[in-house]
Amino acid sequence: MIDSRQPTAVERARDYYNSESADHFYFQIWGGEHIHLGIYEGDTSIREASLRTIRRMASLVTPGTAGRRALDVGSGYGGSARFLARRHGLEVDCLNLSLVQNRRTLRMNAEQDAAGVRVLAADFEEMPLAAESYDLIWSQDSLVHSARRRRVLAEMDRVLAPGGEVVMTDLMASPSCPPETLGPILARIDLDSLGSFDSYRRTARELGWREAAVVDLSEQLPTHYRRVLEDLENRYDELVAGCDREYLDNMRRGLRLWVDAGRDGQLEWGILHFRKPGPDD
């Protein structure tokens, strides 16, 4: 029987991140362990800037978390999970849809002796996890791929223990972003909407979470994508050995859209930190 159904956002994200071109591009450009926006101070490499984001997020987490259980939602190559395990003594489960990325994560966990980092192949919209099993939910630039962000936050809430924390970043659009700017960006990532600081704050309030911090770092977005675009241009001939030319050319066009809209203040990016009330609240 012919399946005439359109693929869901989850299926599209899985196919995208499992593709050879995407895997090669992200693995090469970010330096092998990360796929998220960096915080740039001066002329920092993408890898260093990516690590700065992780450190900034980790600095918000309540100290004394050793031995606590964390879940990285949409964990890519597991770089953040290994950082949290190594530096903060957390037990981290990496929940990620892409088997290609999960294989790399398992390999790097073994190479880096990252005991305490586990990998779970799953969809963040339907987490196969018990209620209240984590003290920290961590997520970087992953919810952008969901057509059901409220559902993902509700799943985070379900698996988070009372008193637990959520620290996340996402690629978002300013509520004033005009449709003629947002449309082509959404078309390229095959989605209908982006979140915003406001929409995440609203959902967090509805779930009963307390806002601990919202750090607006939107100015980093065009810097980051300009940097990725420069690397793509400079390394095009090397990248084309592992990526389709069509993929690279589409990526180049997409990056220009993100740079332009970000420079015009129409996109948002930053850290959101929430707390689920505990027994003493």
Ligand SMILES: C[S@@+](CC[C@H](N)C(=O)[O-])C[C@H]1O[C@@H](n2cnc3c(N)ncnc32)[C@H](O)[C@@H]1O
């Ligand atoms: C931009 S990458 C970020 C990866 C990682 N958080 C990092 O910072 O390096 C987006 C990640 O979201 C994951 N993802 C997208 N949709 C997902 C879903 N429905 N369930 C689980 N993971 C998903 C992708 O597989 C990918 O690893």
